[in-house]
Amino acid sequence: MSLPIALEHVTHAYATAAGPLPVLDDLSLEMPEGSFTAVVGPSGCGKSTLTRLVAGLMKPDRGVVRLGGKPVTGPRKTVGMAFQNPVLLEWRTILQNVMLPLEIVGSGLSKTQQQDRARELLALVGLEGFEDKKPSELSGGMRQRASLCRSIVHRPEVLILDEPFGALDAFTREDLWQTMHDLRAQEKFTCVLITHDLRESVFLSDRTVVFSARPARAQRTVEIDLGPDRTLEDLYAPRAVELLAELRREIQIAQGREAA
Amino acid sequence: MNTLRKIAVPTAAIVAFLLAWELLVWANGWPNYKMASPSDLGPAFVKYKWLFLEYGWQTLWRTIAGLLLAVVFGVFLGMVMGFSRIAREALYPLLVGFNAIPKATVVPVIALLFIGQHDLNTILIAFMISFFPIAVSVSIGLSTLEPEYRDILRSLGASNFTIFRKIALPKTLPEFFGALKVAVTLAFIGTNLMEIVEPHGRGLGHLFDSGKINADYPLMFAVLIALAVLGIALFYVVVFLERIFAGWAERTPG
Ligand SMILES: Nc1ncnc2c1ncn2[C@@H]1O[C@H](COP(=O)(O)OP(=O)(O)O)[C@@H](O)[C@H]1O
Numbered sequence: 001m002s003l004p005i006a007l008e009h010v011t012h013a014y015a016t017a018a019g020p021l022p023v024l025d026d027l028s029l030e031m032p033e034g035s036f037t038a039v040v041g042p043s044g045c046g047k048s049t050l051t052r053l054v055a056g057l058m059k060p061d062r063g064v065v066r067l068g069g070k071p072v073t074g075p076r077k078t079v080g081m082a083f084q085n086p087v088l089l090e091w092r093t094i095l096q097n098v099m100l101p102l103e104i105v106g107s108g109l110s111k112t113q114q115q116d117r118a119r120e121l122l123a124l125v126g127l128e129g130f131e132d133k134k135p136s137e138l139s140g141g142m143r144q145r146a147s148l149c150r151s152i153v154h155r156p157e158v159l160i161l162d163e164p165f166g167a168l169d170a171f172t173r174e175d176l177w178q179t180m181h182d183l184r185a186q187e188k189f190t191c192v193l194i195t196h197d198l199r200e201s202v203f204l205s206d207r208t209v210v211f212s213a214r215p216a217r218a219q220r221t222v223e224i225d226l227g228p229d230r231t232l233e234d235l236y237a238p239r240a241v242e243l244l245a246e247l248r249r250e251i252q253i254a255q256g257r258e259a260a
Numbered sequence: 261m262n263t264l265r266k267i268a269v270p271t272a273a274i275v276a277f278l279l280a281w282e283l284l285v286w287a288n289g290w291p292n293y294k295m296a297s298p299s300d301l302g303p304a305f306v307k308y309k310w311l312f313l314e315y316g317w318q319t320l321w322r323t324i325a326g327l328l329l330a331v332v333f334g335v336f337l338g339m340v341m342g343f344s345r346i347a348r349e350a351l352y353p354l355l356v357g358f359n360a361i362p363k364a365t366v367v368p369v370i371a372l373l374f375i376g377q378h379d380l381n382t383i384l385i386a387f388m389i390s391f392f393p394i395a396v397s398v399s400i401g402l403s404t405l406e407p408e409y410r411d412i413l414r415s416l417g418a419s420n421f422t423i424f425r426k427i428a429l430p431k432t433l434p435e436f437f438g439a440l441k442v443a444v445t446l447a448f449i450g451t452n453l454m455e456i457v458e459p460h461g462r463g464l465g466h467l468f469d470s471g472k473i474n475a476d477y478p479l480m481f482a483v484l485i486a487l488a489v490l491g492i493a494l495f496y497v498v499v500f501l502e503r504i505f506a507g508w509a510e511r512t513p514g
Pocket residue numbers: 014015016021023042043044045046047048049050214
């Protein structure tokens with residue numbers, strides 16, 4: 001099951017030594033159930049803050065975040081997260097790492113069922129045969145695959161990805177995009193992907209939201225109308241190039257390099 | 261082959277060291293009241309073997325008791341400082357100040373405070389001298405835990421205790437064992453400090469002191485060697501525990 005995400009007039013500021021730092025400014029966004037939304041914007045504009053609000057790790061100063069219509073009041077078991085840093089636990093095997101959320105949420109699965117579920121996902125992302133390896137024995141790309149498996153092993157309604165491919169080399173990154181496509185075909189979740197790679201947002205998302213510089217507003221939402229079966233080659237087709245150019249223009253505006 | 265090498269190489273090093281020592285004393289013609297040589301140590305051990313066993317045991321168990329106390333208190337303090345920024349800011353200067361005091365100056369204070377209680381006194385000094393690195397390492401280990409590690413579990417509604425048990429504790433173990441290796445050596449220093457200074461004391465420190473009073477250099481050097489052996493033994497116990505509990509942190513060479 002997946003749930004729609006809605007942000008309604010969300011405003012947030014961090015308390016810092018130099019006084020309040022406004023980060024989100026009257027931000028409203030709708031992400032339909034099962035959709036894939038990418039968020040791009042200048043660095044430090046408040047993208048990670050958005051993910052922490054949706055995950056219930058923080059409360060906004062003003063406004064509401066809703067999952068399936070209900071206001072988010074705190075962390076919930078039906079959220080999955082992955083970050084740029086795969087944060088795998090080095091003392092556990094890959095399989096045990098992927099099973100971690102199941103230990104927390106009390107999935108109602110037996111140990112064997114938990115293992116089967118984790119193995120199934122690992123196979124899906126191409127990590128079959130690496131179940132009993134330690135994270136230090138895997139490459140960066142493989143670790144990030146394992147981290148993705150962990151983020152969805154408990155069948156979350158909402159998946160939050162904060163620049164998960166940001167630290168990977170270009171080729172590995174494209175492999176991971178493909179993996180992400182496969183996962184999405186198989187699993188049901190509403191996904192928010194933070195990224196600074198426009199091609200990534202065009203390849204993966206249904207819509208890409210461009211944030212303004214801090215304090216962030218949703219400056220522009222671009223529908224990525226490339227259909228669900230898009231391939232990497234499609235990124236070089238005219239429609240994709242058009243979308244990329246449009247996003248790039250918006251980013252330039254967001255960074256204040258071009259008048260709106 | 262590999263195990264053989266692991267034993268043979270350090271053994272050869274020790275033998276070479278003893279030979280060099282023997283040679284140095286022999287070449288200089290130093291008499292026994294100036295510098296003992298390794299060949300004098302054997303007879304000294306034989307002559308005092310029961311004292312060595314009895315006093316060695318006293319030194320060992322009191323060091324271990326002090327060390328255990330240091331582990332319990334150090335880990336507790338480290339956890340408090342690791343999780344609470346306020347506690348960290350409040351306790352750090354106190355701790356550093358306490359650690360900066362040479363423990364030799366604390367020895368008479370403790371000896372007067374708990375007069376006649378040899379065991380307690382000795383354990384206390386061993387404890388005081390060795391808890392600092394443990395507290396610091398645990399607090400640093402916990403406070404430098406990347407926030408993402410916490411968020412992974414917190415976003416699922418895990419309690420702080422679960423986060424501590426599943427992530428923070430195991431992740432801090434390598435730092436903890438690193439500090440424990442330092443603490444072992446320090447605890448021995450603490451035990452002997454008290455044993456040497458305290459009148460009518462016990463333990464190897466006392467044996468050393470009586471060797472000094474009688475100008476029995478072979479005995480004094482034999483005590484030093486016995487202390488080194490105990491220190492090495494305890495150190496490798498820690499290494500063994502580290503392999504079991506934090507072996508994952510070891511980088512495989514190559
Ligand atoms: N806990 C915090 N306390 C104070 N300032 C913060 C905190 N977290 C983030 N910030 C600041 O808020 C701004 C937005 O942060 P973030 O949401 O992480 O940006 P992004 O992910 O878009 O790069 C940045 O300037 C950052 O330095």
